[in-house]
Amino acid sequence: MKPRIRKPLHSLTPDDFDAFPRWTYADDEEGEPGQDECTVRPLGQTEHPSPLQQVHVQAVFFFPNGRVRLGMLTLHAGDDVAGHQPSLYAAGEWVNFYWGAREPAGPALKESSKRLRAVAKDPYPVRYVSSLCEADGRPLAYGELHGFYWLVDWRTGELRVLA
Numbered sequence: 001m002k003p004r005i006r007k008p009l010h011s012l013t014p015d016d017f018d019a020f021p022r023w024t025y026a027d028d029e030e031g032e033p034g035q036d037e038c039t040v041r042p043l044g045q046t047e048h049p050s051p052l053q054q055v056h057v058q059a060v061f062f063f064p065n066g067r068v069r070l071g072m073l074t075l076h077a078g079d080d081v082a083g084h085q086p087s088l089y090a091a092g093e094w095v096n097f098y099w100g101a102r103e104p105a106g107p108a109l110k111e112s113s114k115r116l117r118a119v120a121k122d123p124y125p126v127r128y129v130s131s132l133c134e135a136d137g138r139p140l141a142y143g144e145l146h147g148f149y150w151l152v153d154w155r156t157g158e159l160r161v162l163a
Helices: 013-017 105-120
Strands: 020-025 039-042 055-062 068-075 088-090 093-096 127-129 144-145 146-154 160-161
Touching: 013 055, 013 068, 020 160, 088 105, 093 105
Parallel strands: none
Antiparallel strands: 020 039, 020 055, 055 068, 055 127, 068 088, 088 093, 127 144, 146 160
């Protein structure tokens, strides 16, 4: 019997997506030791997630200077930055473009900006596309980033951006 693979979402790496292209929350296992609401597991090739089940997939990020980096994004949570929650893998760490309901600030913002500027002096716009495609070749998700985003008003869905 194969051991079950479970990891915290923030500890996934591009290598994990090479091994398993789709990951989902192991929310039915939250009570198990060492697991919480951020624990993910790979989806098998024959597993079909429900339309409401969030799935994390590998993404490719394109910078204006021609450089390319790997990262991840979320499917089934909406078709904007808040739904895709794009994250870029740079210098061994994740750079999150969506910060939820908190305004990007402080040392974490400075470090994220530094990682982006190490890839491109003028990083915006950053374009992203999912590595997985529909049967007809269309990407499952794509978008364009102009900075770091946060949700100002959850009632209206208003997003703000800080470049």
